[in-house]
Amino acid sequence: RGRQGEQGAQGLPVGGAVYTRWGNTTCPTGQGTQLVYSGRAGGTRYDHNGGAANHLCMPDDPDYLQYISGVTNKNFVAPVEYYFATMPSLSQSNHHNVPCAVCYVATRGSVLMVPAKTQCHAGWTREYYGYLMSNHYNNGGRTMYECVDKDPESVPGLNAESNPRSFFDVNEIYCNGFSCPPYDAEKELTCAVCTR
Secondary structure, eight states, rough: OHHHHHHOOOOOOOOEEEEEEESSSSOOEEEEEEEEEEEEEEOTTTSSSSSSSSSSEEESSSOOOOOOSOOOOOEEEEEEEOOOOGGGGGGBBTBOOOEEEEEEEEEEEOEEEEEEESSTTTTOOEEEEEEESSSSSSSSOOOOEEEEEESSOOOTOOOOOOOOEEEEEEEOOTTTOOOOOOOSSSSSSSEEEOOO
């Protein structure tokens, strides 16, 4: 048997998990998480019946391919604002644009957003936690529920109530079908984003 050869170059990691941290421009520290990019939340205008239901983390430095100059009445991606209707302690963020961070964790492969919890289940790592939010029930179109950071940041300088898309706090559970208690129709729902 011959002598052992030298160690080869380190290969690229396989797998991993990617998630969006809504309401923050950074990824959690000390958990092996890397920032892919940060930006601001965007989505379909609330007063449009068509368009997409999901939210996007729009980068601050867009690239374009072929385009036609001028507004062409296509689907618009509108900035998303906070609106904490029932939470005075967070109302200073009302009508400010929502920042976001896209985060990558190489050592874990699954992402789970758990509604109505601030902790993750055994074996899962909590990336962040906060409030379960979506578009207002009376606005046109449906949106996804998103977990917005408990200490929301705002995009500086943008607070003019000019954007037609908002994250409203989800503050009620419909008790007809859910057990109340332990659920409470008068308390804002929480959420946790977990990886494993």
